[in-house]
Amino acid sequence: MSKIEMTVNGKKVAGEAEDRTLLVNFLRDNLGLTGTHVGCDTSQCGCCTIHLNGDAIKSCAMLAIQAEGADIVTIEGMAKGPKGEERLHPVQQAFTECHGLQCGFCTPGMIMTSAAILKQNPDPSEQDIIKGLHGNLCRCTGYVNIVKSVKRAAELTRGGA
Amino acid sequence: MYALNYQRAKSLDEAVKLLAAEPEAKLMAGGQTLIPTLKARLAQPSHLIDLGRVAELKGIEVKDGVLSVGAMSKHYEVMTSAVVQKAIPGLANMASLIGDLQVRNMGTMGGSIANNDPAADYPAGVLAHNVTIVTNKREIKADDYFQGMFATALEEGEIITKLLWPVPKKSVYAKFEHPASGYAMAGVCIAQLADGSVRVGVTGAGSSGAFRWTEAEEALAKSFSLKALEGLKVDPETCLGDLHAPAEYRAHLVGVMAKRALEKML
Numbered sequence: 174m175s176k177i178e179m180t181v182n183g184k185k186v187a188g189e190a191e192d193r194t195l196l197v198n199f200l201r202d203n204l205g206l207t208g209t210h211v212g213c214d215t216s217q218c219g220c221c222t223i224h225l226n227g228d229a230i231k232s233c234a235m236l237a238i239q240a241e242g243a244d245i246v247t248i249e250g251m252a253k254g255p256k257g258e259e260r261l262h263p264v265q266q267a268f269t270e271c272h273g274l275q276c277g278f279c280t281p282g283m284i285m286t287s288a289a290i291l292k293q294n295p296d297p298s299e300q301d302i303i304k305g306l307h308g309n310l311c312r313c314t315g316y317v318n319i320v321k322s323v324k325r326a327a328e329l330t331r332g333g334a
Numbered sequence: 335m336y337a338l339n340y341q342r343a344k345s346l347d348e349a350v351k352l353l354a355a356e357p358e359a360k361l362m363a364g365g366q367t368l369i370p371t372l373k374a375r376l377a378q379p380s381h382l383i384d385l386g387r388v389a390e391l392k393g394i395e396v397k398d399g400v401l402s403v404g405a406m407s408k409h410y411e412v413m414t415s416a417v418v419q420k421a422i423p424g425l426a427n428m429a430s431l432i433g434d435l436q437v438r439n440m441g442t443m444g445g446s447i448a449n450n451d452p453a454a455d456y457p458a459g460v461l462a463h464n465v466t467i468v469t470n471k472r473e474i475k476a477d478d479y480f481q482g483m484f485a486t487a488l489e490e491g492e493i494i495t496k497l498l499w500p501v502p503k504k505s506v507y508a509k510f511e512h513p514a515s516g517y518a519m520a521g522v523c524i525a526q527l528a529d530g531s532v533r534v535g536v537t538g539a540g541s542s543g544a545f546r547w548t549e550a551e552e553a554l555a556k557s558f559s560l561k562a563l564e565g566l567k568v569d570p571e572t573c574l575g576d577l578h579a580p581a582e583y584r585a586h587l588v589g590v591m592a593k594r595a596l597e598k599m600l
Contacts (some may be wrong), residue, residue: 193335215370217515231440234366234436235365235369
């Protein structure tokens with residue numbers, strides 16, 4: 174067991190964990206941030222997706238100790254406006270408007286990846302979105318409304334109404 | 335996964351020392367294959383040596399007609415590098431086809447080549463471009479490197495430091511993706527090298543991992559045309575048959591993907 178420190182959603186945090194503890198389990202069990210999910214446990218479904226130093230990564234495919242000292246953002250940290258006020262992220266807003274979820278299990282991962290897609294490509298085509306979401310699986314929606322949500326999120330981010 | 339000890343190497347020197355100190359230690363690059371493997375309990379290293387913060391293993395640059403890619407270069411970095419896009423756009427495209435967005439943010443070229451998954455994309459490129467694999471001990475030519483499924487010429491204590499890609503005239507990679515996993519069921523990389531020679535690297539289809547399709551190379555050397563590939567078949571006996579596809583289908587796919595790659599070069 175060792176003490177692992179990192180910054181999560183803007184706050185410095187620490188927890189005791191074994192070297193083999195996965196980042197997803199550290200976030201969920203040590204830090205109580207259960208918005209990040211364990212879905213397939215084989216690195217395919219993307220339910221565990223978070224942002225590490227600005228990059229979308231699968232937290233079930235990483236050790237907590239690997240992420241020591243990193244700057245992590247989870248779904249819990251997304252509803253923050255530019256002045257730190259509580260406000261849905263444009264991606265979250267879009268998923269609400271476009272009904273981009275049913276059971277919601279894949280949704281945190283979908284939102285984290287979608288935000289990453291838009292950071293790289295503020296005006297993605299449908300194909301860009303579909304390709305970008307290749308690492309996120311949904312069992313409910315058939316993806317149509319998820320793609321619509323990301324398109325809408327792009328609009329909102331560009332200042333559309 | 336089984337319990338293990340994590341060690342973070344701060345330099346290549348330290349990584350070599352840590353690796354030598356423990357007989358059951360394993361190196362970790364991006365961990366995108368290793369961590370899932372450990373979770374499935376298919377391996378039980380005593381120590382994991384993380385190369386993630388070894389600065390000497392990073393860096394992408396072109397010098398004297400050779401693109402040098404640091405072993406710890408992430409697929410995302412290879413894909414978006416202006417240097418790679420200019421020197422070997424076929425390689426940038428290949429990197430963009432690996433895994434998915436999240437995997438590309440962690441997975442590395444060195445890790446992929448050290449693992450030698452029979453359906454990984456880079457091996458086809460490494461063979462087609464006649465890449466030199468540089469380790470902390472020596473330089474290994476592509477043709478001497480791949481030794482079968484998940485097997486390479488790397489020895490105990492050997493760490494890949496960079497991969498040297500001679501800049502070709504042109505190269506294209508065409509992959510038939512498994513619809514669920516995205517892994518190559520057949521991936522063909524054709525490279526027209528600076529000296530005019532043609533090399534064809536194939537991944538995903540072979541029963542012993544990536545290979546060079548020498549019959550296609552000879553035909554394309556005589557005539558760099560789609561006609562040259564007509565009627566050429568990979569022997570199904572040398573191809574992989576499993577629940578995803580019989581060997582005959584993979585053999586067929588190699589021919590199809592070779593034509594698709596060539597079409598983009600003509």
